[in-house]
Amino acid sequence: MSIELKDWPLWEVFVRSKQGxxxxxxxxxxASDAAHALEAARDVYTRRQEGVSIWVVESKKITASNPDDxxxxxxxxxxxxxxxxxxxxxxxxxxxx
Amino acid sequence: xxxxxxxxxxxxxNAVVLGQRNAEWCGHGPxxxxxxxxxxxxxxxxxxxxxxxxQAAERIGNGATEDQLAYFRDVPDFRNYTLLExxxxxxxxxxxxxxxxxxxxxxxxxLYSALMVLVWxxxxxxxxxxLAAIAAKSLKEARYHLHHAADWVVKFGDGTEESHARAQAAxxxxxxxxxxxxxxxxxxDAAIASGAVTDVRTLRAAWDAIVADTLAxxxxxxxxxxxxxxxxxxxxxxxxxxxxxxEMQVLARAHPGATW
Numbered sequence: 289m290s291i292e293l294k295d296w297p298l299w300e301v302f303v304r305s306k307q308g309x310x311x312x313x314x315x316x317x318x319a320s321d322a323a324h325a326l327e328a329a330r331d332v333y334t335r336r337q338e339g340v341s342i343w344v345v346e347s348k349k350i351t352a353s354n355p356d357d358x359x360x361x362x363x364x365x366x367x368x369x370x371x372x373x374x375x376x377x378x379x380x381x382x383x384x385x
Numbered sequence: 386x387x388x389x390x391x392x393x394x395x396x397x398x399n400a401v402v403l404g405q406r407n408a409e410w411c412g413h414g415p416x417x418x419x420x421x422x423x424x425x426x427x428x429x430x431x432x433x434x435x436x437x438x439x440q441a442a443e444r445i446g447n448g449a450t451e452d453q454l455a456y457f458r459d460v461p462d463f464r465n466y467t468l469l470e471x472x473x474x475x476x477x478x479x480x481x482x483x484x485x486x487x488x489x490x491x492x493x494x495x496l497y498s499a500l501m502v503l504v505w506x507x508x509x510x511x512x513x514x515x516l517a518a519i520a521a522k523s524l525k526e527a528r529y530h531l532h533h534a535a536d537w538v539v540k541f542g543d544g545t546e547e548s549h550a551r552a553q554a555a556x557x558x559x560x561x562x563x564x565x566x567x568x569x570x571x572x573x574d575a576a577i578a579s580g581a582v583t584d585v586r587t588l589r590a591a592w593d594a595i596v597a598d599t600l601a602x603x604x605x606x607x608x609x610x611x612x613x614x615x616x617x618x619x620x621x622x623x624x625x626x627x628x629x630x631x632e633m634q635v636l637a638r639a640h641p642g643a644t645w
Contacts, residue, residue, distance in 0.1 A: 292545075318416060331425050332421050
């Protein structure tokens with residue numbers, strides 16, 4: 289049984305590029321089911337050879353952090369520079385990391 | 386003109402006419418995702434037509450070009466299947482709510498791409514190396530076109546009462562036109578005899594199987610055919626082709642040699 293056009297759920301699309309190791313979020317679209325979402329993603333987001341693999345996930349399945357909590361969640365990390373690995377001497381032989 | 390060159394024109398005309406027809410949905414698709422999907426199909430078909438016209442033009446010589454073949458030939462010169470020039474609605478049934486019925490569009494793409502996956506697969510083994518190369522490239526595109534169309538045939542057929550009725554009406558309208566696939570023209574016979582081209586009749590059982598599988602899943606009924614064989618590939622067309630070509634060719638004819 290098909291879903292009516294106006295009721296197509298929203299899907300988030302993740303595409304892995306040829307060079308990329310991970311799937312990156314590239315946008316969203318409406319589709320009636322998962323297989324349909326994959327096809328639509330192929331047509332909408334990989335037309336210019338952007339990818340070699342696609343993931344889709346229904347947007348409502350994603351749990352997101354609340355923008356209102358931004359202060360308490362993320363701001364405290366701002367002054368903890370010691371968490372960045374910038375205090376090591378890297379030997380010449382290691383080269384670029 | 387050799388039989389193989391004429392056959393290249395038949396393949397090219399098929400691709401350009403359906404590409405142009407499907408492009409009428411551009412900006413008017415039922416959903417934006419589907420609008421883009423169908424525009425992709427159109428661009429694939431127009432790309433195939435370009436390769437085929439370029440190849441034909443090279444063989445015709447005398448300054449022939451792909452543009453001249455696409456834009457400066459008239460209706461009786463076109464060798465496309467009649468199926469591909471028909472509008473996006475079936476004139477004789479009341480289900481189409483406008484002159485753009487997506488069920489008709491999808492069913493036509495399904496019937497044609499089910500044929501072309503078989504034709505391109507056979508032609509990629511052709512001793513004619515240029516034709517084989519075009520076939521190998523086009524096969525991947527046709528496989529996706531079939532995948533896309535067959536999915537929608539199933540969604541429509543096995544969908545709501547209305548989508549089922551409209552899909553069946555489109556199938557009833559279009560199916561008789563597929564008889565043209567299986568009745569070779571003199572050009573096809575000569576091209577087959579030259580060894581460069583596959584006898585499409587040998588593909589019929591495989592086409593029947595693809596159609597039967599999809600229609601079964603879609604709960605649609607294969608219509609009876611009653612002996613009518615269209616003659617588009619002989620250059621005898623429905624009235625619809627002249628309107629389609631009129632729109633497609635007007636710019637090139639009003640401004641010959643224009644570039645942008």
